[in-house]
Amino acid sequence: MWVHFNVATFLLYAAMYGVVFFLPQFLQVVQHDNAWEAGLSFLPWIGTLVLVAPFAGKAVDLYGEAIVAVIGLLSQTFGYFMLGYLVANHAAYVMMIAPLAIAGMGLSMAGPALQHAVLGGVSPAVIGKAAGIYNVFRLLGGAAGTAIAVVVFTVGSRVPAMNAIGFQTVMFSTALISAIGAGCAWQIRNSKNL
Numbered sequence: 001m002w003v004h005f006n007v008a009t010f011l012l013y014a015a016m017y018g019v020v021f022f023l024p025q026f027l028q029v030v031q032h033d034n035a036w037e038a039g040l041s042f043l044p045w046i047g048t049l050v051l052v053a054p055f056a057g058k059a060v061d062l063y064g065e066a067i068v069a070v071i072g073l074l075s076q077t078f079g080y081f082m083l084g085y086l087v088a089n090h091a092a093y094v095m096m097i098a099p100l101a102i103a104g105m106g107l108s109m110a111g112p113a114l115q116h117a118v119l120g121g122v123s124p125a126v127i128g129k130a131a132g133i134y135n136v137f138r139l140l141g142g143a144a145g146t147a148i149a150v151v152v153f154t155v156g157s158r159v160p161a162m163n164a165i166g167f168q169t170v171m172f173s174t175a176l177i178s179a180i181g182a183g184c185a186w187q188i189r190n191s192k193n194l
Helices: 002-030 035-041 043-063 065-088 093-120 124-157 164-192
Strands: none
Touching (some): 002 065, 002 124, 002 164, 035 093, 043 065, 043 093, 065 164, 093 124
């Protein structure tokens, strides 16, 4: 089970950091927002983190880590996929608000669920080690996700400057990474039922 927890954590944050790296650039270069407007455009995503996380903790207690993590990762998958779809269709920012909020809700659900699974599944004597391992996978996922997103952008756009095609490719790839993470979280559910 530890492998599934850590791989799901790695993939959750790999997808998120890929988006965090490219979304502000897309908003400023392609959508022509200034830095202030681009920052405000993150509010549907960031706001849901604050609003949903407390309820996610309660949902974990009621339904278990695996179900909440799977729903969270699938929500993140859907949100990122929809962002890619909307960019492909040259949609205005207002159309991106719902996918950003859905992706933020997914992150708000999966993050606490996976952390609870890691820290709640060990004895108090090794909780420090478990927390360290969790954070290594979280941070390593972020670094790898950013690197993967840069490679995907470069290959997908074939132009070194920020553009909609490259950003769309990044969004679809982060959606795929999140979907694979949901599969890992589903394996947590299956292994707990054994």
